[in-house]
Amino acid sequence: MATVIHRELQAAGWRFWGPLLAIGAVIAAGFAAFVHMETQGHWVTGMDNQIVWGLPHVFAVFLIVAASGALNVASVASVFGRVAYKPLAPLSALAAIALLAGGLAILVADLGRPDRLVVAMTHFNFKSIFALNMFLYNGFFALVAVYLWFMMERRMNAWSGAAGLAAFVWRIVLTTGTGSIFGFLAAREAYDSALLGPAFVVYSLAYGTAAFLVVLDLSWRWAGRAAHAETLARIGRLLAIFTAASLYMTAAFHLAKLYVTRSHGVEDFLLASGGVYPVLFWLGQVGLGGALPLALLYSRRTGGTRAGVIGAAVLVILGGLAQMYVTIIGAQAWSQPIFPGWQEQSSFFDGEVHPYAPSGWELLLGLGGVALAAALIATGLKALPLLPDEPCTASSSPQPTSPPARPR
Amino acid sequence: MPRLQARARLGPGEAVSDPERRGFLATAAAALAGVVIAPGIRLIEIAGARAPEEAASARVRWGMLIDTAKCASGCTECVKACNEENGLHGAGRPRTDAQWIRKIDLKDPRTGRQHSAPVMCQHCAEPPCVDVCPTGASFKRADGIVLVDKHTCIGCRYCVMACPYKARSFIHENLSEQKPAVPRGKGTVEGCTLCVHKVDRGDGTTACAQACKAAGHEAIVFGDLNDPQSAVSRRLREIPSIHLRADLRLDTGVRYSGI
Numbered sequence: 001m002a003t004v005i006h007r008e009l010q011a012a013g014w015r016f017w018g019p020l021l022a023i024g025a026v027i028a029a030g031f032a033a034f035v036h037m038e039t040q041g042h043w044v045t046g047m048d049n050q051i052v053w054g055l056p057h058v059f060a061v062f063l064i065v066a067a068s069g070a071l072n073v074a075s076v077a078s079v080f081g082r083v084a085y086k087p088l089a090p091l092s093a094l095a096a097i098a099l100l101a102g103g104l105a106i107l108v109a110d111l112g113r114p115d116r117l118v119v120a121m122t123h124f125n126f127k128s129i130f131a132l133n134m135f136l137y138n139g140f141f142a143l144v145a146v147y148l149w150f151m152m153e154r155r156m157n158a159w160s161g162a163a164g165l166a167a168f169v170w171r172i173v174l175t176t177g178t179g180s181i182f183g184f185l186a187a188r189e190a191y192d193s194a195l196l197g198p199a200f201v202v203y204s205l206a207y208g209t210a211a212f213l214v215v216l217d218l219s220w221r222w223a224g225r226a227a228h229a230e231t232l233a234r235i236g237r238l239l240a241i242f243t244a245a246s247l248y249m250t251a252a253f254h255l256a257k258l259y260v261t262r263s264h265g266v267e268d269f270l271l272a273s274g275g276v277y278p279v280l281f282w283l284g285q286v287g288l289g290g291a292l293p294l295a296l297l298y299s300r301r302t303g304g305t306r307a308g309v310i311g312a313a314v315l316v317i318l319g320g321l322a323q324m325y326v327t328i329i330g331a332q333a334w335s336q337p338i339f340p341g342w343q344e345q346s347s348f349f350d351g352e353v354h355p356y357a358p359s360g361w362e363l364l365l366g367l368g369g370v371a372l373a374a375a376l377i378a379t380g381l382k383a384l385p386l387l388p389d390e391p392c393t394a395s396s397s398p399q400p401t402s403p404p405a406r407p408r
Numbered sequence: 409m410p411r412l413q414a415r416a417r418l419g420p421g422e423a424v425s426d427p428e429r430r431g432f433l434a435t436a437a438a439a440l441a442g443v444v445i446a447p448g449i450r451l452i453e454i455a456g457a458r459a460p461e462e463a464a465s466a467r468v469r470w471g472m473l474i475d476t477a478k479c480a481s482g483c484t485e486c487v488k489a490c491n492e493e494n495g496l497h498g499a500g501r502p503r504t505d506a507q508w509i510r511k512i513d514l515k516d517p518r519t520g521r522q523h524s525a526p527v528m529c530q531h532c533a534e535p536p537c538v539d540v541c542p543t544g545a546s547f548k549r550a551d552g553i554v555l556v557d558k559h560t561c562i563g564c565r566y567c568v569m570a571c572p573y574k575a576r577s578f579i580h581e582n583l584s585e586q587k588p589a590v591p592r593g594k595g596t597v598e599g600c601t602l603c604v605h606k607v608d609r610g611d612g613t614t615a616c617a618q619a620c621k622a623a624g625h626e627a628i629v630f631g632d633l634n635d636p637q638s639a640v641s642r643r644l645r646e647i648p649s650i651h652l653r654a655d656l657r658l659d660t661g662v663r664y665s666g667i
Contacts, residue, residue, distance in 0.1 A: 041581035041594050048503035049577050052565040112563015112578060112595030120562050123543040130542035130566055186656055187536060187572035338527060338573055338652055339514055339667065346512040346527075347502065348574060 004087040006152075006385040009378075011222055016382070019222065023375045030368010033361040034109040042112065045362050050354035051332045056110040058324040059366030062207065063103030063373060064137070064178055065200055066320070068171035069208015069242075070095040070215070071144065073235065075171075078147075078164025084234060087388035088216065089164075093148040094380040095215045096171075096208070097141060102373030104137060109365055129180050136174040143167045152384065175204045182327065189266040190331030195256060199249040203320065206242035209235060210316035215377060217310050222378075223387055227306040236309035240297040243316055247290045250323075266334045270326060274353070277330040280322040289319005329356055464551040469533075470602055471552065471633040471661035472617070473640050473649060474525060476514075478627035478666075479620075481524040484511055486628060489619030490528075493603060495587035499580075506577035508600045509616055514667070523667055526616065526628065529554055529575040529600035530652060531661035537567035537576065546597075552633075552661050553602045561596040568597060572653045575599045602630075602661075633661065 009016070037045060047054040074089035074096075076082045108114050124131045147167045150160035179200025185191040213235055220227055254271065257263040270277050293312035302308025333354045338344060344351030380386060490496070490509045498505035509528040515521070531554045537546045538554065545561035548554045556567075568576045576599040579592060586592055589605035603614035617628040631640035649663040 038595075042578065043499070043501060043504045043580035048580070049506070049568070050503065050574075052568045052578055112565070112597070113561065116560070116562045119543055119560050123545075123560050125538075125541055125544040127539050128542045128566070130540065130564065134542065181566075185536075185540075185570055187570055187653075332569075336572060336574055338512065339525075340653075340655075341516075342523075342667075343515040343517050344512050345515075346510045348507045348510040349503070350510075350512050350527075350574065 005389040006087070006090065007387055007389055008383065008385050009219070009223055009381040009387065011224065015222075015224075020375070020378055023371045023378065026371035027368050027375060029364045030109075030366075030371060033364035033368065034114075037110070037361055037365070038114060044359065046356055046358045047362070048354075050349055051329060051356040053328055053332065054356065055325075055329075055358035055362040056106050056365045056369075057328050058321060059369055060103045060106035060110070061178065061181075061328065062320055062324045063099045063106070063369060065175060065204040065324075066207040066211040066317075067096050067098075067100035067103060068140070068175045068178075069204035069206065070099055070212045071167060071171055072205060072209050072238065072242075073212055074147070074151075074164060075168040076238070078161050079168045084231075088231070090148055090151050090384075090386045091216065091219065091381075091388075092212055093144050093151070093167075094377060094384075094386055095212050096144050097148075098373040098376035098380065099208075099211060100137060100140060101376055102369040102371075105372050106365055106369035109368075129177055129184060133174070133177045133181070136170070136177050140167070140170055140174050143170050171204075172201055175201045178204075182331070187336060188331050188334075189263060189336070190270060190327075190334055193253065193256065195249070195253045199253050202242070202245045202249045203323065206239065206246045206316055207320040209239045209242055210313035210320070213239065213310060213313035214317065217306070217313075219377075219381055219387055222381075225387075229304060229306055232306055232309040233304040236297050236303070236312065239309070239312060239316065240294060243290055243293050243297070243312075247286065247294075250285065250290075262340075266331075269334050269353070270330050274330060274333065277326050277333065280330075281326050284322025285319050285326060287319075288315050289317075289322055293319070332356075464549040464553070466550040467634060469552040469633040469661065470607060471531065471631070471640060471663070472602075472614075473629045473643050474662065474664050475627045475629070475643075475647070476523045476525045476664060476666035478625050479511075479524050479526065480623075480625055480627075481513060481522065483524075483623060483625065485619040485623040485625075486526050486616035487511060489615040490600070493587075493606075493615035494590045494601070495585060495592070497585060501580075504578075504580035506579060506598060508575075508577070508598070525664060525667070527573060527575070527652070528616075528662070529571075529602070530573050530658070531600075531602055533659035533661070535658065536570040536572065536656075540566045540570040542566065549604075553604050553607070554599075555601055555604065556596065556598055558591045558593055558596055558598075563595040563597065565597060571599075572656055572658070 045054060071092055073085050074092035077085035077089045108117055120134065124134075126132065143163065144167050147160065147163040150156040150163045176197040179197040182191045183193055183196030213232065217227060217232070254267060257267050271281060272278055293315045296302045296308045296312040296315070299308065302311070333356060335344075335349075335351050335353060338350060487509050494508060496506055496508060509526050512525055512527050514523040514525065531552055533552065535546070535548055535554050538548055542564060543560045543562055545557045546554070546567050547557060563578065565578050568578060576597050578597050579594050582594050583592055590601070592598055603611070606614060614630050617630040620626060620628040629640045629643050631638035633641060633644075635641055644663060647665045649665040650667060651658070651660045651663060
């Protein structure tokens with residue numbers, strides 16, 4: 001294979017500053033929401049003492065999970081030796097760092113006392129999954145940065161495989177830790193399952209690959225290059241496998257819950273009678289985020305096209321947000337039984353399904369985190385030679401390639 | 409007259425070295441100290457309280473028994489007393505206002521049997537809130553009281569997610585008119601302290617237990633679960649009681665009877 005040349009983003013003038021200004025405006029709006037929430041207090045949000053984690057957490061956890069998955073393309077190249085993905089590995093590493101930073105920024109901005117971040121960094125309770133995750137997140141930043149450096153510095157190239165392997169192992173542990181934030185909460189009927197750790201790992205493969213595809217496509221467009229359909233189709237095949245695996249984990253998780261009689265109530269709530277949550281589950285997570293992307297990726301007409309692959313990636317992302325909404329907010333909306341077997345009623349809303357309507361502030365904070373990730377990627381693209389030249393020329397593969405084989 | 413001679417030799421401002429007088433003064437001082445301090449020590453002993461410099465001891469396990477058979481439906485004296493004692497003034501927004509104790513009305517859907525019971529932090533021996541707190545702000549004292557360190561709570565609300573009893577509240581707005589003994593703050597999490605300030609000064613009871621007794625119900629009995637002679641231990645021996653969500657095996661410091 002010929003040596004691939006990587007270049008910085010060549011866009012200049014309005015072509016560069018226009019999108020960056022738009023991103024900056026969203027970050028500014030997110031920051032304004034943060035300032036408002038922190039000065040007024042969280043009562044201005046849709047969150048309360050029943051739903052304590054809301055829309056910001058949906059965005060934050062999605063970005064954190066997608067961050068580890070965005071490294072997939074680099075891992076496939078370095079760990080599994082698929083050289084075709086190698087030119088895209090640096091961009092994959094940058095996307096992973098940026099998405100994690102965006103997600104963590106939302107989490108910190110939503111803290112009741114974000115000014116005490118230094119306390120969080122100096123006081124540790126090592127039995128807390130949160131505390132362990134702080135090490136996992138910071139370690140991920142460091143490992144992926146070293147990995148990126150080894151890939152880009154010719155003298156260090158020989159070590160990039162080892163760094164890639166370390167980053168790959170780390171991201172598996174990291175996403176297990178993120179899923180375990182919920183899985184180890186025995187008090188909440190919707191959680192309390194060791195399956196949530198591995199489920200989040202599988203979800204991350206799909207969400208991260210989808211996020212990377214969108215980043216790749218937008219980067220190419222920004223650089224004024226034509227989409228390289230063969231590359232997109234190749235990553236699309238990965239996305240198809242990961243999406244199918246996500247559906248499998250979803251089925252395994254809920255079937256395991258349904259087997260246990262005491263979980264029938266909460267499962268009925270999330271899957272059938274819970275209003276917005278079953279709709280988001282079946283229409284969002286399973287339909288738009290699972291079945292439809294699979295249909296697009298395996299269709300003869302759309303499977304190998306840019307529209308088909310990127311369309312599927314966007315749908316997987318939307319489905320992922322729906323999954324996080326059901327997992328995080330749906331679980332809290334279901335009341336906690338303090339006296340199992342009794343009907344409960346109190347001034348603190350015991351025994352009731354808890355309503356939640358996200359505020360605009362929360363939406364802005366969440367979008368601000370996404371925009372921060374976009375800004376970091378844009379800065380990286382402009383400052384570092386990350387975009388590969390070679391496989392991205394229109395002449396190298398002008399025709400859509402054939403779609404992946406249909407599953408029998 | 410050797411003493412006078414000795415005194416005559418002293419210059420102005422020089423003290424007399426008199427062993428008898430010193431002995432008298434020492435005895436008098438000891439007696440005075442005994443008169444002043446001993447009752448205090450005795451009071452501390454009687455109340456089961458500890459001196460300010462003394463750490464909480466694992467010899468004590470503070471807890472409660474709530475007898476739902478004595479708890480009157482519709483009575484909220486314990487809730488009012490808690491709010492008054494701890495300076496909890498709601499902002500008129502029930503969904504975000506803090507509640508350290510609330511009355512839960514219970515109904516058996518099959519038989520229609522009804523109960524009413526106050527529920528607050530259960531002061532677990534194995535508290536999930538302490539397990540999940542990333543900074544260690546949620547902590548359990550040696551005497552079993554579960555508290556939040558207001559200086560290290562970052563407001564992540566993971567403890568609220570982990571508590572099986574919905575016993576914790578997040579402070580959603582700026583606060584005013586706080587009680588000096590009960591520090592609180594916007595952006596942090598809080599819950600029942602088992603009136604730790606009262607316990608530490610030797611009151612031997614909590615605001616809710618006092619109010620319940622004053623209302624003539626005595627449904628809440630507070631005391632040392634480790635002391636076999638305490639009122640709560642004696643009562644626990646007399647009547648059957650349960651831990652809420654006993655399936656979680658958290659060994660709560662608050663027990664319920666009548667359910």
